[in-house]
Amino acid sequence: MRRAPLLTLLLTLGISTAEARVRLGELLPQHPWTAAAQEVVVVYSHDCGDLGDLWSAVLAAGLPVRAVNAEDYPSPAPAGVQAWTGEAATTFARQLRVGAYPTVLLVQDGRIMNAWEGTFSGRLE
Incomplete structure (x- = not known):
């Protein structure tokens, strides 16, 4: 698997027109995992549709990935x-x-440095 540069991931995710309400610089709320120096947190629900391309891009960044499946309907994360x-x-x-x-x-x-919300349609090359 080819690792995508983190900057490429952020630029690709950054082209969304959705506006995040998540506040940059804030600490993450309480969570069950041991924090890494740098990590990616994906918060999703069952009604997001096919997240295959998003998961591929996030996993290719080479950082620890934390998956948060919200809204009480189980939806799988990648293997x-x-x-x-x-x-x-x-x-x-x-x-x-x-x-x-x-x-x-x-x-x-533990602090949110960048946030992106919405439908992923970008490609990492």
């Missing part, structure tokens, strides 16, 4: 990624003020 589900996952999404699913967050030292 090797354990999705956090249930009421606590939905509470996490709401505390972030997620405006649309999926939402992708770049997190550094």
Whole structure:
């Protein structure tokens, strides 16, 4: 698997017209995983449609990926990624003020550095 540069991932995700309500610089709400120095958090729900291209782009960035399956309807994450589900996952999404699913967050030292919301239609090349 070819790793995409992180900047390419951010630029590709950044072309969305959706406006994130997630606040940059804020700490992530309480979560069940051990934080990494830099990580990607994908918050999604069952009604996002096919997220195959998004998952491929996120996984290719080479950072730890945290999947948060909100809204109480289980939806799988890619092989090797354990999705956090249930009421606590939905509470996490709401505390972030997620405006649309999926939402992708770049997190550094527990703080949100970049956020993207909406439908992924970009390609990493």
